[in-house]
Amino acid sequence: MIEINAERFILSLNKLREFGKSGVGKGVVRPAYSLSDIAARDWIAEQMQLAGLKVNFDPLGNLFGLASMDSILLGSHTDSQPEGGWLDGSLGVMAALEIARSVKEQGGPPVSIVNFQDEEGRFGVTTGSAVWSGNASIAEADQFKDVNGISLKEARGLMGERCADFVSPDQFKGFIEMHIEQGPQLDIKGQQIGIVSSIVGIRDMKITFQGEQNHAGTTPMQVRKDAFQSLSLFNNMLNQRLRNIVTPQTVWTIGQVIIHPNAPSIVPGQVTFSMQWRDAELDRLLRIDDIVRSAALDVAKEMEVSVSFGTMLGLDPVEMDKNLMGALEYAANKTVGSQWSKMHSGALHDATNVARLMPTAMLFVPSISGISHSFDENTDDPDLISGIRVLATAVDYLYANVN
Amino acid sequence: MIEINAERFILSLNKLREFGKSGVGKGVVRPAYSLSDIAARDWIAEQMQLAGLKVNFDPLGNLFGLASMDSILLGSHTDSQPEGGWLDGSLGVMAALEIARSVKEQGGPPVSIVNFQDEEGRFGVTTGSAVWSGNASIAEADQFKDVNGISLKEARGLMGERCADFVSPDQFKGFIEMHIEQGPQLDIKGQQIGIVSSIVGIRDMKITFQGEQNHAGTTPMQVRKDAFQSLSLFNNMLNQRLRNIVTPQTVWTIGQVIIHPNAPSIVPGQVTFSMQWRDAELDRLLRIDDIVRSAALDVAKEMEVSVSFGTMLGLDPVEMDKNLMGALEYAANKTVGSQWSKMHSGALHDATNVARLMPTAMLFVPSISGISHSFDENTDDPDLISGIRVLATAVDYLYANVN
Numbered sequence: 001m002i003e004i005n006a007e008r009f010i011l012s013l014n015k016l017r018e019f020g021k022s023g024v025g026k027g028v029v030r031p032a033y034s035l036s037d038i039a040a041r042d043w044i045a046e047q048m049q050l051a052g053l054k055v056n057f058d059p060l061g062n063l064f065g066l067a068s069m070d071s072i073l074l075g076s077h078t079d080s081q082p083e084g085g086w087l088d089g090s091l092g093v094m095a096a097l098e099i100a101r102s103v104k105e106q107g108g109p110p111v112s113i114v115n116f117q118d119e120e121g122r123f124g125v126t127t128g129s130a131v132w133s134g135n136a137s138i139a140e141a142d143q144f145k146d147v148n149g150i151s152l153k154e155a156r157g158l159m160g161e162r163c164a165d166f167v168s169p170d171q172f173k174g175f176i177e178m179h180i181e182q183g184p185q186l187d188i189k190g191q192q193i194g195i196v197s198s199i200v201g202i203r204d205m206k207i208t209f210q211g212e213q214n215h216a217g218t219t220p221m222q223v224r225k226d227a228f229q230s231l232s233l234f235n236n237m238l239n240q241r242l243r244n245i246v247t248p249q250t251v252w253t254i255g256q257v258i259i260h261p262n263a264p265s266i267v268p269g270q271v272t273f274s275m276q277w278r279d280a281e282l283d284r285l286l287r288i289d290d291i292v293r294s295a296a297l298d299v300a301k302e303m304e305v306s307v308s309f310g311t312m313l314g315l316d317p318v319e320m321d322k323n324l325m326g327a328l329e330y331a332a333n334k335t336v337g338s339q340w341s342k343m344h345s346g347a348l349h350d351a352t353n354v355a356r357l358m359p360t361a362m363l364f365v366p367s368i369s370g371i372s373h374s375f376d377e378n379t380d381d382p383d384l385i386s387g388i389r390v391l392a393t394a395v396d397y398l399y400a401n402v403n
Numbered sequence: 404m405i406e407i408n409a410e411r412f413i414l415s416l417n418k419l420r421e422f423g424k425s426g427v428g429k430g431v432v433r434p435a436y437s438l439s440d441i442a443a444r445d446w447i448a449e450q451m452q453l454a455g456l457k458v459n460f461d462p463l464g465n466l467f468g469l470a471s472m473d474s475i476l477l478g479s480h481t482d483s484q485p486e487g488g489w490l491d492g493s494l495g496v497m498a499a500l501e502i503a504r505s506v507k508e509q510g511g512p513p514v515s516i517v518n519f520q521d522e523e524g525r526f527g528v529t530t531g532s533a534v535w536s537g538n539a540s541i542a543e544a545d546q547f548k549d550v551n552g553i554s555l556k557e558a559r560g561l562m563g564e565r566c567a568d569f570v571s572p573d574q575f576k577g578f579i580e581m582h583i584e585q586g587p588q589l590d591i592k593g594q595q596i597g598i599v600s601s602i603v604g605i606r607d608m609k610i611t612f613q614g615e616q617n618h619a620g621t622t623p624m625q626v627r628k629d630a631f632q633s634l635s636l637f638n639n640m641l642n643q644r645l646r647n648i649v650t651p652q653t654v655w656t657i658g659q660v661i662i663h664p665n666a667p668s669i670v671p672g673q674v675t676f677s678m679q680w681r682d683a684e685l686d687r688l689l690r691i692d693d694i695v696r697s698a699a700l701d702v703a704k705e706m707e708v709s710v711s712f713g714t715m716l717g718l719d720p721v722e723m724d725k726n727l728m729g730a731l732e733y734a735a736n737k738t739v740g741s742q743w744s745k746m747h748s749g750a751l752h753d754a755t756n757v758a759r760l761m762p763t764a765m766l767f768v769p770s771i772s773g774i775s776h777s778f779d780e781n782t783d784d785p786d787l788i789s790g791i792r793v794l795a796t797a798v799d800y801l802y803a804n805v806n
Contacts, residue, residue: 081666081668081669082669083664183621183622214775215586215750215775216654217654217681221654221655226656228638228657228658228660232638236639250624251619251622253670255619255662255667255668255670258665259659261486262658262659263485263523263659263776265523265658267658274666274667346621347621370621374672
């Protein structure tokens with residue numbers, strides 16, 4: 001029976017928060033490959049070594065702490081959104097670290113740790129685990145650019161000499177990712193644990209309307225080819241056309257808009273924006289794809305601008321492994337009684353990629369008011385501690401039932 | 404009779420283009436207070452001195468080359484849009500310089516030169532001449548911020564020791580600004596010269612919608628307070644409501660959009676955008692103001708976001724001085740025969756501000772295909788040379804008829 005050290009676990013989470021702390025509440029600014037992200041990874045690598053694990057950074061910067069024999073893999077990611085919270089993926093990595101430490105001190109089943117890189121999609125969508133799992137090739141991923149035009153190839157270059165080869169997935173019996181829910185369901189129900197049954201599918205692409213940049217005083221309205229007006233029309237048209245297709249669970253977002261040249265006195269000549277949608281059913285993801293593209297083409301025609309579509313990034317919806325879920329259910333019953341639910345994940349996770357390689361499951365703790373990807377993200381300490389106890393108990397249970 | 408040196412004039416324009424040349428055609432990137440802008444001003448100050456003028460930078464960075472006695476003031480501005488052309492305001496400054504040089508060599512009426520700062524509105528609207536003319540106070544202008552959040556106060560600090568006091572406008576008999584048309588009218592008519600009868604009025608403000616930043620996967624559509632969706636709705640509503648108010652000459656533009664945090668996986672929590680409109684009639688400018696504000700308030704209510712309005716910048720429509728226009732008409736007839744028109748200016752100019760202080764007029768040369776505020780801006784050399792000849796002839800005529 002692994003007995004985790006709750007105090008040390010919470011201290012580690014707070015220590016990790018120091019790398020890129022935002023100065024606002026418990027907020028964190030630690031995007032993938034930033035100085036604070038790399039410094040955090042170096043600190044975690046040190047802790048892994050102290051926990052008796054063999055450290056390996058792969059070419060993407062995914063950080064593994066490997067047990068000496070076949071093991072269960074625990075972890076998540078420590079990169080953050082441009083404005084993120086202290087928990088998010090960091091919770092899963094620090095929980096894995098605490099379990100590995102406890103195993104070293106007390107003996108117990110072999111536990112390996114992973115800290116994936118760029119889960120938050122500075123460059124793509126769950127980039128580090130996508131490449132590791134073969135969902136994307138490294139050559140393809142190297143071309144991805146961030147909002148400032150920096151390529152993944154350039155960015156991962158900053159990790160320098162740390163990086164060695166990819167780690168073979170064959171040594172792992174399965175993967176369990178602990179994470180905050182990032183939505184309001186557990187908080188509303190007053191429950192402590194969510195056991196994920198399936199993860200949403202996603203599509204994400206950049207769309208560009210190219211119009212004609214011109215003087216905002218001397219260019220009459222009727223001859224303008226205004227890229228912003230094209231975007232606004234596209235947005236309307238899309239909202240209209242999706243109405244009969246979507247379910248209450250479907251979401252779609254224009255979260256990033258880059259207008260060129262972005263000056264008050266110039267008719268915008270170009271806009272590039274992100275178009276992202278998520279749904280639990282593959283078929284619906286594909287139907288929305290058709291609608292997005294045809295709306296953009298119709299706008300281009302109507303506004304006399306040109307349209308181009310960037311690389312489509314996507315992950316299909318995925319089911320969690322029944323055996324691992326069973327272990328989590330056993331552990332949840334034992335740890336929090338009935339204070340847990342099975343649930344679908346509307347947020348995307350590294351687990352989606354890893355599920356291609358091995359049995360995979362996920363464990364959620366509540367997000368207060370459902371707030372996430374924000375400086376205001378938080379979870380009560382008792383819920384964090386219940387979470388790691390469920391995880392440790394599930395690991396114990398799995399080994400007890402295999403060996 | 405001032406005989407300008409056409410070759411030297413064209414050479415000077417090309418020399419000036421070296422400061423901040425874009426690498427694309429004859430494009431220029433020389434925003435106000437950038438290193439290339441300040442370097443260009445230093446070079447022009449040197450040339451003013453060589454032409455026998457007394458150099459004075461005022462606190463805003465407006466650069467004057469002063470004749471020793473009461474004089475006519477010629478000039479415009481050499482700062483550019485984020486992506487500008489080699490002519491724009493630079494044409495008027497280089498034309499003034501060439502005339503001053505010719506006067507020094509040949510004798511002639513006293514001619515002073517001005518090179519206003521930030522006409523292109525990195526911070527406000529025609530900022531340098533607005534402050535000089537009393538349209539805005541320096542304390543007020545110092546608070547203006549550019550798209551990156553840098554204040555005018557910080558930016559003008561970069562001009563350092565160069566800056567002395569403001570120049571008294573009393574020493575000038577009047578102001579003539581030569582400029583490219585920035586629209587297609589002269590090019591379409593095949594004419595060489597436009598004499599401006601009036602300049603459009605403008606209103607320009609920033610509007611902010613504050614919604615709620617959240618996770619783009621776990622936040623259902625119906626509970627989102629999406630700032631981008633608010634902007635898109637505002638844009639629709641505005642276009643609808645303006646339909647019965649505007650004339651074919653009215654223009655309105657959303658040219659700058661800053662979304663926060665601007666990431667594909669986050670529901671935008673905030674958007675700040677520029678709202679600019681122009682019309683030849685003050686009354687219509689004011690009616691549009693009402694519509695803009697009420698539409699923004701209606702959107703805020705409907706989308707459950709908050710709205711705030713930035714400082715309203717504005718210049719009222721203005722008539723040009725009849726006496727100076729007469730001199731330009733005389734000079735145009737003499738130089739290009741019938742190849743000229745009287746015209747309204749849909750673009751804003753420093754002349755609007757200066758008209759508060761003294762008799763003011765403007766002279767246009769054609770913009771090829773009407774393209775402006777773009778790397779592709781251009782005018783044929785013969786048209787540039789006709790323009791400066793008309794300007795020189797008008798200066799001669801004014802002095803002949805005064806003295």
